[in-house]
Amino acid sequence: MTMKLLGSALLASAVALAGTGLAQADDFPSKPLTLVVGWGAGGSTDIQARVLADIMSEDLGQPVNVVNQPGAGGGVALARLANSRDEGYTFVFGTSMTITFGPLSSETTYDLDDFRYVAGVTLGQSAIVTGEDRPFGDSWEDLVAYAQENPGTSYATQTALDRMIIEYIAQQEGLDLRIVPTSGGAGMAPLILSGDVDFAYSGGTHSGYAETGEMPVLLSLAEDRLVAFPDAPTLPEAGYDINAAEIRVAMVPKNTPDAHVERLAEALKAATEDERFIEITEERILMPVTWMPEEEVTQLLSDQIEGYKALIEELGGLPGQE
Structure with a gap:
């Protein structure tokens, strides 16, 4: 009888813990978030990020604080994100070039598979x-x-x-x-x-x-x-x-729960439809606003990496690294 009671108690605890986990996922975000920009303040990526942060904070119901971590063409921010365990509370807004070409041109501590690509929101105009x-x-x-x-x-x-x-x-x-x-x-x-x-x-x-x-x-x-x-x-x-082609994309660590990625994606999509983001992007920075979901972004980045590898092989190596 005692064993049955103990088993029932353990089962009840497991169910309660599972329920708590679901509640935490459903409650995301329950604290302020950090949007990291891998470039210095005042550039076009930073300008976009600050407008995104304002709009997303309204949608998410939590402050979204912008932090600049420049260095290595955006690589410093991604190296730190790859080791993050914040489950989406910290995310990077940056350019696809950092993830597609960065690891091919220099030694990095990250690669394509270290992240999830929440969404692409802008097409670059280089x-x-x-x-x-x-x-x-x-x-x-x-x-x-x-x-x-x-x-x-x-x-x-x-x-x-x-x-x-x-x-x-x-x-x-x-x-x-x-x-x-x-x-x-x-x-x-x-x-x-x-x-x-x-x-x-x-x-x-x-x-x-x-x-x-x-x-x-x-x-x-x-x-x-x-x-x-x-x-x-x-x-x-x-x-x-x-x-x-370059896209500007929001990225989170690969271990970020689906529910958190989906909630961030919802907020980003709402931001791309907001007049404030459209105005700053299309009228001031002169870049087209777009919407590219996770699966599409991931495939595009993977294809681009293969294209760059082929180009490097054709050249016989990268310029300056022979």
């Missing part, structure tokens, strides 16, 4: 740009012809990915370029605007010059033509079989 009054104008074809005739034509690079892309293009077109490393758009813009560099990679800085025309776009590195520069061809349209 580009190859130039300045005004260049001898080749603002046409990609004319730039290629000019560079073929003028060895040492200068290109300002910011990331390992854009360096790989331009090396591939140089190989295809027979170009002998002078590569000028820069640190972000703030380092690139003065070189382009002054004429010290012929053309350059831009992650989004060019959008600030859409009205003045001081920074014409030669090529779109997005999947489609750029919203603010529709005349610039994409990489495939220019004859290069490369998918360098």
